[in-house]
Amino acid sequence: MSTVVLLTLTGLGLAALYFLVASGLALVFGLADVLNFAHGLFLSVGAYGTWWASDHLPGAGPSGWGFVLAVVFGVVCGTVVAALVELVLIRPLYRRTIEQVLVTVGLSLAGVALLQASWGSDPKPYPRPQWTQQLTSIAGARVPNDRFLLIGAAVAVLAGLLAFLKYTRIGLVIRAGVEDRSMVTALGIDVRRAFTLVFAIGGAAAALAGALGGVYAGSISPTGGSSLLIFGFIVVVIGGMGSVTGAAYAAVAVGLLQQFVNYNWSGLGDICVVALLAVVLLVRPQGITGKVATS
Amino acid sequence: MTTQTAQPTQAAAAPARRRVPWARFGPLVVLVVFLALPYCGLKIPGVFDSPVNKPGTLQLLALCLVFGALAMGYDLLFGRTGMLSFGHALYFAAGVYGTDMLVTKAGYGLWTAILLAVVGTATLAALLGAIALRTGGIAFAMVTLAFAQVAAITIGRNPGGATGGEEGLPMATERVPGYLVGVANTVNLYWLAVGVVVITVLVVHAIADSPAGRVLAAVRDDERRVGVLGLDPYRYRLFAFTVAGGLAGLAGAMYALLIGGATPHIAASDQTLTLLVMVVLGGPGTRWGPLIGGFLFTYLDYRLVALGDSDAVAGLPGVLRGPLSQPLFILGTVFILAVYFFPGGLAGLRTRLGPLARWIPERR
Numbered sequence: 029m030s031t032v033v034l035l036t037l038t039g040l041g042l043a044a045l046y047f048l049v050a051s052g053l054a055l056v057f058g059l060a061d062v063l064n065f066a067h068g069l070f071l072s073v074g075a076y077g078t079w080w081a082s083d084h085l086p087g088a089g090p091s092g093w094g095f096v097l098a099v100v101f102g103v104v105c106g107t108v109v110a111a112l113v114e115l116v117l118i119r120p121l122y123r124r125t126i127e128q129v130l131v132t133v134g135l136s137l138a139g140v141a142l143l144q145a146s147w148g149s150d151p152k153p154y155p156r157p158q159w160t161q162q163l164t165s166i167a168g169a170r171v172p173n174d175r176f177l178l179i180g181a182a183v184a185v186l187a188g189l190l191a192f193l194k195y196t197r198i199g200l201v202i203r204a205g206v207e208d209r210s211m212v213t214a215l216g217i218d219v220r221r222a223f224t225l226v227f228a229i230g231g232a233a234a235a236l237a238g239a240l241g242g243v244y245a246g247s248i249s250p251t252g253g254s255s256l257l258i259f260g261f262i263v264v265v266i267g268g269m270g271s272v273t274g275a276a277y278a279a280v281a282v283g284l285l286q287q288f289v290n291y292n293w294s295g296l297g298d299i300c301v302v303a304l305l306a307v308v309l310l311v312r313p314q315g316i317t318g319k320v321a322t323s
Numbered sequence: 324m325t326t327q328t329a330q331p332t333q334a335a336a337a338p339a340r341r342r343v344p345w346a347r348f349g350p351l352v353v354l355v356v357f358l359a360l361p362y363c364g365l366k367i368p369g370v371f372d373s374p375v376n377k378p379g380t381l382q383l384l385a386l387c388l389v390f391g392a393l394a395m396g397y398d399l400l401f402g403r404t405g406m407l408s409f410g411h412a413l414y415f416a417a418g419v420y421g422t423d424m425l426v427t428k429a430g431y432g433l434w435t436a437i438l439l440a441v442v443g444t445a446t447l448a449a450l451l452g453a454i455a456l457r458t459g460g461i462a463f464a465m466v467t468l469a470f471a472q473v474a475a476i477t478i479g480r481n482p483g484g485a486t487g488g489e490e491g492l493p494m495a496t497e498r499v500p501g502y503l504v505g506v507a508n509t510v511n512l513y514w515l516a517v518g519v520v521v522i523t524v525l526v527v528h529a530i531a532d533s534p535a536g537r538v539l540a541a542v543r544d545d546e547r548r549v550g551v552l553g554l555d556p557y558r559y560r561l562f563a564f565t566v567a568g569g570l571a572g573l574a575g576a577m578y579a580l581l582i583g584g585a586t587p588h589i590a591a592s593d594q595t596l597t598l599l600v601m602v603v604l605g606g607p608g609t610r611w612g613p614l615i616g617g618f619l620f621t622y623l624d625y626r627l628v629a630l631g632d633s634d635a636v637a638g639l640p641g642v643l644r645g646p647l648s649q650p651l652f653i654l655g656t657v658f659i660l661a662v663y664f665f666p667g668g669l670a671g672l673r674t675r676l677g678p679l680a681r682w683i684p685e686r687r
Contacts, residue, residue, distance in 0.1 A: 063464060
């Protein structure tokens with residue numbers, strides 16, 4: 029029983045990371061049709077921003093409110109980078125999907141190389157508040173606290189995103205744009221303004237994933253974003269591209285599947301996740317929710 | 324005024340007529356030059372560290388040729404059929420590890436191993452392609468990416484000691500013919516790499532010039548219309564995917580021979596991304612662009628490391644020195660600029676600069 033609880037909570041923690049990466053990807057893809065390979069870069073920027081801030085930013089540190097400040101700094105970095113990428117690089121290529129993908133590919137290669145040039149390619153030890161390493165007993169299982177941190181952050185982001193999409197005017201525009209962009213444009217609303225916002229939100233979520241993923245893993249490296257990004261892609265496809273709730277369901281499914289299979293048969297978890305992806309695409313190509321993924 | 328405008332037209336028409344034999348024999352001339360390079364003892368400072376016929380240079384040239392061939396095969400998917408596959412590294416890695424494992428672990432002879440690896444890779448591509456091609460566009464890109472990621476993870480995990488895990492798997496040289504082993508025999512490997520390029524070029528051009536190749540181009544340009552004409556786009560896509568997989572397997576086998584084994588980084592997703600960069604820089608869907616793109620990208624990737632270590636860069640302030648010592652930073656930036664300003668890649672440069680060249684004498 030205690031193993032099941034531990035595996036479930038660890039799986040949910042992993043799912044939280046996947047969701048933070050995938051929510052931004054799903055929104056960006058749903059609204060702007062951009063398959064964003066630079067999303068892993070936003071994640072790394074968040075992680076490195078937090079790491080840098082905890083050492084250099086006055087008032088920030090590896091524990092307590094200092095750590096919160098460091099994470100905020102990392103998230104702000106990711107948000108700014110994401111908004112700049114949209115404004116400078118993606119916007120001029122509006123409606124040229126392939127070129128947009130290519131630019132984000134080039135950006136992901138150059139960005140990782142730039143991080144390597146600045147701080148070397150070796151993993152860096154990451155500042156972790158003491159309490160995240162302590163254990164909490166739940167139903168006989170001793171669970172590290174960082175799982176709760178991840179789950180809490182993801183639930184907060186999910187609730188915030190849903191409220192934003194549901195109750196604000198710009199959220200309404202985004203929801204309408206995901207469903208039918210030409211109709212929204214025909215009604216005289218400039219959807220492209222929402223693009224920058226969606227990129228910024230996605231960048232912020234990814235940067236948060238990077239900052240908290242560092243706590244989970246204990247170290248960060250320039251290439252760390254890319255493997256998380258691939259699972260983010262898988263979650264987006266399974267969840268139905270463009271859907272935030274779909275991404276949440278899919279993230280939980282992928283995280284739990286991976287943990288439970290990996291516990292019983294080491295190494296098979298990742299393969300099972302891809303098998304799940306193949307099955308979903310063959311049986312239900314539009315993903316768990318709505319928007320058709322085959323376009 | 325009339326004479327002035329007539330002159331450039333004549334001048335433009337004359338080289339066009341003379342260019343026909345050049346277009347036909349040009350590639351042959353280039354092939355002969357490449358075949359003869361090992362007999363050239365010239366030292367070209369700045370381009371190569373050692374004289375052209377030294378093993379180090381030939382090894383680099385052969386590596387450039389292998390990636391040129393790989394890019395050419397990938398272009399059959401991306402440039403000619405319009406399929407954005409993010410998993411081509413899988414088939415390259417299958418060729419590398421397939422050849423290596425068949426020779427080192429299963430004890431086959433080299434040529435049998437290469438043949439089996441290429442056929443096996445093509446079969447794998449046909450199987451996975453049959454699943455992945457049920458989706459299209461961006462979903463296809465993600466599915467291929469996911470398949471390749473599984474392969475990369477599996478290779479890293481080293482199941483049953485088969486792949487050697489993170490350390491890679493050096494090839495057992497005792498079952499490789501003697502004339503392909505050792506630094507002194509690099510020249511034979513180089514010629515073999517030229518042969519791989521020739522095979523790839525012949526296959527890709529034969530397909531492109533055949534009726535099937537025209538259907539592939541039609542699938543790229545307007546899939547629905549191909550369906551209306553009564554042809555099944557799925558079959559043609561799967562055909563292209565299988566052939567491209569087999570060609571990647573062949574390039575992989577050559578790579579395994581050249582490097583003398585396999586390392587896990589060739590299966591990483593970055594490998595496919597750089598492949599995409601090669602094709603786009605060279606010119607997707609053109610006759611020679613991908614080959615030139617792959618060749619130049621690999622050359623620059625290696626040479627820019629030397630540039631990063633050179634005195635000129637070391638003298639720069641730290642802000643510039645760091646990024647310039649990273650080849651991928653320079654190449655990634657060049658790539659982004661190329662997407663904006665030279666969408667046709669290197670092969671498109673001639674048509675883009677053509678009007679400019681004709682315009683300059685006219686003004687004079």
